[in-house]
Amino acid sequence: MSKIYFYAEDEKHSRITTALIQDSGNLACALCFGKEIPASVKNSGANMIVWFEADDDSPEHYAKLLSERLVETNATAALFESTARGRELAAHVAGFLNAPMFSDASKLEIKTEGLSCEHTIYGGMMLRSSSAEGFAIATTQAGFYEREVPKKEVEEIERIKATEIDTRVQVISREDIVKAGVDLAAAPVIICAGLGISDIEDLAILEALAVESGGAVACTRGVAEDRGWFAAELYIGISGKILNPDLYLGVGVSGQIQHMYGIRGAKTVAAINTDECAPIVKSSDYALIGDYKEVAPALLAALKK
Amino acid sequence: MRNIYACFKWVIDEADIRIEGKSADFTRARWKIGDYDLNAIEAANQVKESLPGSEAIGLTVGDADAKASLKDALSRGLDAVWHINTGESKIEDHRTSSQALAAVLKQNANAALVICAEGSQDLFGRQTAPRIAAALNWPVVTSVAELSIQGSVLEATRKLEGCIEKVNVELPAVVSVLPSINAPEYPKLKAIMEAKKKPIFEVEISELELKDAQGLHSQDEGYVMNRKNIVIKEGSTEEKVAQLVESLKKDGVL
Numbered sequence A: 001m002s003k004i005y006f007y008a009e010d011e012k013h014s015r016i017t018t019a020l021i022q023d024s025g026n027l028a029c030a031l032c033f034g035k036e037i038p039a040s041v042k043n044s045g046a047n048m049i050v051w052f053e054a055d056d057d058s059p060e061h062y063a064k065l066l067s068e069r070l071v072e073t074n075a076t077a078a079l080f081e082s083t084a085r086g087r088e089l090a091a092h093v094a095g096f097l098n099a100p101m102f103s104d105a106s107k108l109e110i111k112t113e114g115l116s117c118e119h120t121i122y123g124g125m126m127l128r129s130s131s132a133e134g135f136a137i138a139t140t141q142a143g144f145y146e147r148e149v150p151k152k153e154v155e156e157i158e159r160i161k162a163t164e165i166d167t168r169v170q171v172i173s174r175e176d177i178v179k180a181g182v183d184l185a186a187a188p189v190i191i192c193a194g195l196g197i198s199d200i201e202d203l204a205i206l207e208a209l210a211v212e213s214g215g216a217v218a219c220t221r222g223v224a225e226d227r228g229w230f231a232a233e234l235y236i237g238i239s240g241k242i243l244n245p246d247l248y249l250g251v252g253v254s255g256q257i258q259h260m261y262g263i264r265g266a267k268t269v270a271a272i273n274t275d276e277c278a279p280i281v282k283s284s285d286y287a288l289i290g291d292y293k294e295v296a297p298a299l300l301a302a303l304k305k
Numbered sequence B: 001m002r003n004i005y006a007c008f009k010w011v012i013d014e015a016d017i018r019i020e021g022k023s024a025d026f027t028r029a030r031w032k033i034g035d036y037d038l039n040a041i042e043a044a045n046q047v048k049e050s051l052p053g054s055e056a057i058g059l060t061v062g063d064a065d066a067k068a069s070l071k072d073a074l075s076r077g078l079d080a081v082w083h084i085n086t087g088e089s090k091i092e093d094h095r096t097s098s099q100a101l102a103a104v105l106k107q108n109a110n111a112a113l114v115i116c117a118e119g120s121q122d123l124f125g126r127q128t129a130p131r132i133a134a135a136l137n138w139p140v141v142t143s144v145a146e147l148s149i150q151g152s153v154l155e156a157t158r159k160l161e162g163c164i165e166k167v168n169v170e171l172p173a174v175v176s177v178l179p180s181i182n183a184p185e186y187p188k189l190k191a192i193m194e195a196k197k198k199p200i201f202e203v204e205i206s207e208l209e210l211k212d213a214q215g216l217h218s219q220d221e222g223y224v225m226n227r228k229n230i231v232i233k234e235g236s237t238e239e240k241v242a243q244l245v246e247s248l249k250k251d252g253v254l
């Protein structure tokens, strides 16, 4: 049994990570940084919490301290949720320790000899299976492991008064991003608007399809970033959201690999496209060839029946 | 200590990879500077404007073939470019590539800022900027959406999951920038001509004293997408829609 440290922001992610570590026969040590222990860490069911206590609440600024801690306690691995802060902290620690690191690992396994996992490369065209001997670091995305431990308050807390924090990066301000109020991850059906939607008014019919099917409307990158029709948090793909809905329906979406990467986990993929040669036709279960201007209203009528 | 470095990587265009079963055919694939790296190069060009007397310098680790990237990088506005030549071997281990980049930055000792993309287009590990920072013991800021230098301070705006964060960073520093930071244009003919006269520096990776990177094993295979590939194109719109709805209901997803 050895210590495996993890950093996670989301409570579910914390409990999934705890399950993975404990199932491998190791001790799950939850990390937190700052003035207090967040509820997501407190309830993670981990064997212990290691709390770097200081006024600074940016976990990234504790990379050096964390690296030293990992060495001192002979840790065999450290896992981080793949958020912007988690990834930065992970790679910074990996740099200090010159350790191998697996980014966005899936099928992660913790063995006595080290970590092994799979990760996608070339924008999702290929899979790389990797393993490391000795200490290694991995980042993971939501749902990387099936089981989660039940919510349970962690009793053992190690409190470290953190002194040598990196003060060279000063946070001047933080402004919450106004959420679009749509939880794509929870939607069983995703209706995805692509650049093939020529008029902004037509989004109304996609919204209606989403309401009728109990789903939500998302989009491709260009629809959000170039046209500004949606908030950036609503675009799907390798640089956007990764979703696992029951049904993904792409409307006017060409199906480039960077976009499709985000919905690989979908049970069923369907598309409405005028072009039979569009790449999405080859990566769908059902591709309906036709103009969305005609197909979408007919589909809405059929769903309402 | 005034120059702005932009890291870039010569990568395969993944759209040209042919996947047959689990094996992949790279023979028809073209190579290019990674799309995300073009944003890093453009960011370096822009920051340079606010730092009189500074140069924007490209920095890449790559095999002998990656030489083909150098003129391209220079035509995109950089003043000079460094190539860390790995000869016949392609370096896929982030430990080695980041150490090599850091070693050249240390040798040159004139960087105010190092700009990376969030991740390279091929491996997208998103590790390079923090690793370089660790190797040099410089501060690092990732997920940067806006960037400027005021005196000896870097002002950066980060786009994180739940918030927009503004930070001030001591220089020298390392950042990684998001693709939304700018929109690089295709190089103009004049810039392509000028690129021919700009300096290219080369160093063999074996000349840099890097720490060992061992104990990592990997194997690649094509990603197989198992989908039904049913094309619905016969009949009227209503008939096609009816067929789609029936199929989706049968699959239990509607």
Ligand SMILES: Cc1cc2nc3c(=O)[nH]c(=O)nc-3n(C[C@H](O)[C@H](O)[C@H](O)COP(=O)(O)OP(=O)(O)OC[C@H]3O[C@@H](n4cnc5c(N)ncnc54)[C@H](O)[C@@H]3O)c2cc1C
Pocket: A193, A194, A195, A196, A197, A219, A220, A221, A222, A223, A235, A236, A237, A238, A239, A240, A251, A252, A253, A254, A255, A256, A257, A258, A259, A272, A273, A274, A275, A278, A290, A291, A292, A293, B035, B036, B121
């Ligand atoms: C490094 C990199 C990262 C990227 N990351 C992402 C990402 O995370 N997410 C993402 O979405 N994209 C990403 N992209 C962009 C991606 O490659 C594609 O360019 C983008 O997804 C295409 O968007 P689209 O399908 O909406 O538009 P298009 O490719 O323009 O396709 C529009 C489609 O609509 C069809 N169409 C047109 N009119 C109609 C009609 N009347 N009825 C029905 N169909 C119609 C057309 O036949 C076409 O197939 C990335 C690109 C790069 C290079």
